[in-house]
Amino acid sequence: MEKFDVIVVGAGPSGNAAAYTLAKAGVKVLQLERGESPGTKNVQGAILYAHALEEIIPDFRDSAPLERHVAEQRMWIMDEGNVCTGMTHRDARFSSQPYNRYTIIRARFDRWFSGMVKKVGALVICETTVTELLRDAQGRVLGVRTEREQGDILADCVILADGANALLGSRAGLRHEIKAEDMALVAKEVLFLPKETIDARFNISGDEGVVIELAGNVTHGMVGTGFLYTNKDSISIGIGCMLGDMKRQTITPYQLLEGLKQHTAVRPLIEGAEMKEYSAHLIPEGGLKAVPQLYGDGWLVVGDSAGFVNGIHREGSNLAMTSGRLAAESLVALKASGKPFDALNLAEYKRRLDDSVIIADLKKYADVPDFLHNKPHILDLYPRLLGNAAHEMFMVDGQSKRAKQRKIYAELKSRRSLLGLLGDAYHFWRAFR
Amino acid sequence: MNAAVDFALPTVNVEEKLFQNRYRVDAGRPHITLRNADSCLACDAKPCTVCCPAGCWRADEGGKIDLVVDGCLECGTCRLVCDHDNVDWNYPRGGFGILFKFG
Numbered sequence: 134m135e136k137f138d139v140i141v142v143g144a145g146p147s148g149n150a151a152a153y154t155l156a157k158a159g160v161k162v163l164q165l166e167r168g169e170s171p172g173t174k175n176v177q178g179a180i181l182y183a184h185a186l187e188e189i190i191p192d193f194r195d196s197a198p199l200e201r202h203v204a205e206q207r208m209w210i211m212d213e214g215n216v217c218t219g220m221t222h223r224d225a226r227f228s229s230q231p232y233n234r235y236t237i238i239r240a241r242f243d244r245w246f247s248g249m250v251k252k253v254g255a256l257v258i259c260e261t262t263v264t265e266l267l268r269d270a271q272g273r274v275l276g277v278r279t280e281r282e283q284g285d286i287l288a289d290c291v292i293l294a295d296g297a298n299a300l301l302g303s304r305a306g307l308r309h310e311i312k313a314e315d316m317a318l319v320a321k322e323v324l325f326l327p328k329e330t331i332d333a334r335f336n337i338s339g340d341e342g343v344v345i346e347l348a349g350n351v352t353h354g355m356v357g358t359g360f361l362y363t364n365k366d367s368i369s370i371g372i373g374c375m376l377g378d379m380k381r382q383t384i385t386p387y388q389l390l391e392g393l394k395q396h397t398a399v400r401p402l403i404e405g406a407e408m409k410e411y412s413a414h415l416i417p418e419g420g421l422k423a424v425p426q427l428y429g430d431g432w433l434v435v436g437d438s439a440g441f442v443n444g445i446h447r448e449g450s451n452l453a454m455t456s457g458r459l460a461a462e463s464l465v466a467l468k469a470s471g472k473p474f475d476a477l478n479l480a481e482y483k484r485r486l487d488d489s490v491i492i493a494d495l496k497k498y499a500d501v502p503d504f505l506h507n508k509p510h511i512l513d514l515y516p517r518l519l520g521n522a523a524h525e526m527f528m529v530d531g532q533s534k535r536a537k538q539r540k541i542y543a544e545l546k547s548r549r550s551l552l553g554l555l556g557d558a559y560h561f562w563r564a565f566r
Numbered sequence: 567m568n569a570a571v572d573f574a575l576p577t578v579n580v581e582e583k584l585f586q587n588r589y590r591v592d593a594g595r596p597h598i599t600l601r602n603a604d605s606c607l608a609c610d611a612k613p614c615t616v617c618c619p620a621g622c623w624r625a626d627e628g629g630k631i632d633l634v635v636d637g638c639l640e641c642g643t644c645r646l647v648c649d650h651d652n653v654d655w656n657y658p659r660g661g662f663g664i665l666f667k668f669g
Contacts (some may be wrong), residue, residue, distance in 0.1 A: 167657055169590070173665045174640065213575075224613060260661030280659055298642040300657070313646040320619045323581070323668045353575075367668075380613035381648040386618060387578045406590035409581035410668045413619035413639040415646075 137163045138278055139464060140186065140288040144171035146450040150189050150457030155264075155559075156255035158227030158465040163286065164255050165279065167262040172243030175296075176321060176414035177450055178360050178369055178451025180344060181237045184254040185451035190249060190456050194231065196242040200364035201342025202232035209398065211351040211359075216520035217398035228341060236362045236369070238343050248343035258498040258559040266291060266305045266432070273475075274305070274431035279297075288476040290431055292460055297437040307432065312349060312504070313359045314377035315419025317357060317444070320386035321371030322394075328366045334402050335363055342378035346447065347372070349516030351393055353384055356505045356512060359393050359404065360447075368403055369509075377506070386413060408552070418444040421499040428484065433460045443494050445485060445501055445565075452491050459485040504564035513555060514548055573577075580621040584637040592662035594633045596643065599654045606631040606652060613647040640664055 135339065141152045141302040142168035152164040157368045168174040186193050204227055209219035251257050267276040269286060276287035284384060295301050297316065304307040328335075335343040347359035357374030372386075372393050381387070393399060417423060424440045427433065435441070436453035443452065463482040464474065472478045486492050505511065526534070549557070600606065607629050614623040621635040623644060640663055645655035657663070 138598070147655075164667045167592055167660045169661050169665050172669055174663075174669075176669045177665065178577055179669075240666050243669070262657050264656075298645075300655075316646060317645050318617065318619065318641060369668075376643060376646055378610070379617050383616055384575060385578070385616055385621070387580045387583060387621070391578045393574045408583070410666065411580075411639075412664075412666055412669060413641045413643070415641050415643065430649045449619065524656075554621065 135286065137288040138468065139163075139290045139292060140165065140286060141292045141294055143279060143294035143296055143436075144168070144243065144247050144250075144257065144437075145175050145294060145436060145453065146243075146246070147438070147453035147457035148292070149243070149250050149379065151292050151294060151435060151461045152250045152255045152257070153189060153246075153253055153329045154458050154461030155464065156250065156253040157505045158461070160465060160468060164250065164257045165261045165263055165277065165287065166247075166257065166259045168259060170259055171243055171247035171257070172240035174344045175239050175243055176206060176319070176412045178321070178362055178447070179237045179242070180362065180447065181242065182448065182451040183231065183233055183235065183296065185454040189454060190371050198237070198245050200238060201237040201337075201340050202228065203209050203236065203344050204228045204337060204341035205236040205343045207343065207345040207393065207460060208518055209345055209347050210516045211347055211349040211396060211398065212517060212520055213350050213353065214392060214396050216524070217396070218516075218520050218523045232382055236344065236364050238364060238367075240253040247356050263295070263301060266301055266307075268305065272430065274429070276327065279544075282496070282546045290433065290464055290479075292457075293432060293434040293438050294436050294457060295438050297417050299434070299538065301433055302425065307429055308434070312377075312419070312423075313439070314375065315417060315423040315502070316376045317416045317418045318376050318379060318386060318413060319371050319373030319416060320390045320413045321369060322390065322408050323372060323410045324368045325366060325402050325409050326368065326406045328404075330364065331363050331368065337363070339566070340365075347393070348512065350513055351396060353382070353391065354383065354509060354513050361399065362527055367409075368406060370399070370403065375418065375506075376415075378509070387411075393468040394536065399461075413458065416444070416449065418502065420444070420502045421492075421495040422502070424495065428476060430476045430480050430558050431474055433463075434481060435460050441491055441495070443498065445498050446494070448494075455489060455491055456486065459489060498565070500564045508560065511561070518529060518545055518548065568606040571662040572616075581637070584620060585661065587637075587665055590656050590662050591636050595627065595657045595659065596633075597663065598635045598638065600631060600633060601652045601654050603631065603638060605650050609650060611649070613649075614644045614653070617647045618644050619643065637664065
């Protein structure tokens with residue numbers, strides 16, 4: 134049986150970052166992907182943050198399939214279908230090179246990334262599902278079992294980059310099982326329009342792009358958000374809610390998405406577009422408290438499988454790439470000093486994570502999931518009040534502005550006591566400080 | 567202050583959405599199965615029928631679950647929302663199942 138230094142399970146951003154970094158350093162690496170080609174099983178909004186990829190492939194801009202750089206960011210607070218109150222941030226600095234953020238189409242991007250992985254010498258095998266981890270009597274991971282005949286493959290270390298469902302780690306008992314309460318389900322469509330139409334509707338030109346984050350009652354009281362991103366000649370639109378909320382109500386994910394598409398602020402932007410794909414995916418949104426054991430004898434876990442997502446800042450694939458790189462760099466360093474890949478030595482990966490932006494940011498927002506879970510009205514009551522207040526102040530109808538202010542204040546007081554308001558503000562500050 | 571205008575969510579035929587997708591169905595080898603069909607009869611909430619983004623899970627009038635995985639998006643939701651641990655969930659064999667064009 135052929136043996137590898139490292140097997141990487143999965144060819145998403147974390148697996149590709151790991152396999153690339155390992156192969157480039159001369160490590161004998163096998164990467165297994167269950168899709169027909171890398172990217173065919175993967176779903177993301179998607180925004181690519183350049184920084185994390187630059188650390189791995191500095192000149193990625195020369196060859197990566199990028200859609201538009203993000204020139205403008207909009208934040209919209211919505212009701213179910215009729216009201217939208219928002220903010221726009223456009224800053225020419227985001228339109229000066231090198232660009233900081235791009236919209237991407239993951240199937241194309243992942244295929245490109247995998248091509249780079251092969252170029253530096255990793256063996257990449259697709260259409261192969263890993264079904265379980267091979268372990269010895271002491272629990273040490275020895276390799277993987279695939280569904281192919283004689284499909285057992287050995288390695289000194291297995292990197293689990295198997296995505297949000299994290300089946301391999303849980304089935305081997307290496308980690309706790311993921312919970313509905315910690316996962317968001319996103320439904321998404323890709324809608325095609327001519328580039329000129331997108332440019333005109335979003336007030337952009339060239340390769341400038343707009344991304345819109347959507348919050349409020351568009352999720353019908355569930356904790357969640359929506360998004361609308363411009364690609365070159367398509368729009369990615371999606372909406373996601375925490376599964377713990379979704380399982381306790383009766384609106385389907387596709388109804389939520391269709392409701393968003395028919396919202397008065399969204400419908401004109403996508404009018405006449407041709408829908409060419411409908412997808413869905415889980416996002417681990419449990420934050421730091423849901424992060425599992427990250428390493429053990431002969432294994433490491435990276436990316437979504439490790440729960441590395443910062444939902445507040447819409448970051449995930451960048452953390453995935455960084456964690457994949459740190460896992461690979463830990464292994465390269467251990468190999469160079471002749472140390473075995475046991476739990477004691479692989480703690481090096483955890484040390485590098487602790488020193489990185491990944492754990493720092495997850496720590497900062499560790500209390501946010503609980504805060505939103507315990508105070509769902511934050512995403513329900515306040516957006517409604519904001520919309521009504523804006524409507525009142527913008528409506529010119531002969532009433533004095535002071536009278537309008539009194540009405541707004543009266544609605545606020547009728548919906549939430551002063552103590553309730555102060556409590557919300559305090560807990561908000563505690564969770565986000 | 568004007569009350570918000572009522573907004574009714576549309577009814578949606580999810581098959582029309584799935585029709586746009588590319589699949590390679592592993593005929594006769596469903597990657598998701600029910601462990602015990604009877605325990606679904608006793609489940610009132612049936613969150614699988616609400617949460618599955620591909621509408622793979624349907625309940626008939628008697629409460630019996632009909633599971634057709636051909637349109638599955640492989641998200642993993644059904645496994646997590648089932649309170650009775652009744653979903654035997656695996657990824658399809660390599661190369662089969664959903665093949666995202668854009669993702």
